[in-house]
Amino acid sequence: MVNNTNRNDIVLDILSRVQEALAVGKGELTPELVKGVEADIRADWGGDRVFIAKRRGEGHSNRNSRIFRDYLAGERVKLLSRRYELSERQVLRIIKLPMK
Known part of the structure; x- marks a missing residue:
């Protein structure tokens, strides 16, 4: 498992x-x-656009805070994904919504 x-x-x-x-x-x-x-x-x-970070978690707290703030302001996950060049899966993880 x-x-x-x-x-x-x-x-x-x-x-x-x-x-x-x-x-x-x-x-x-x-x-x-x-x-x-x-x-x-x-x-x-399969079908996901994958980003592989050079180092896990370094320097992303500001970006993640902006993503969360934008989401709370009503931005859609798909738009946030494009704006921040992340997969929708990553955006969902940042805002802590269950993946579809």
Whole structure:
């Protein structure tokens, strides 16, 4: 089972899924396990525009505060996503709304 805290960070999500597959395969990534991991990742992340930060969480508190303020002022998630060049998933995480 994938740790839900990794669902907002594609890098951690993929690594945790590979680690889980290695545990299931007792250290061996069989073609079947690889296919399963790939299918799960594509199901959860497919179609998303993904941003991979160089460092986790550095310098984003001001930006996140602006996003939250704009959201409370009535801005839509889709507009905030474009304005701040983030995925809708990231904007939802920042304003702490459940993902669709």
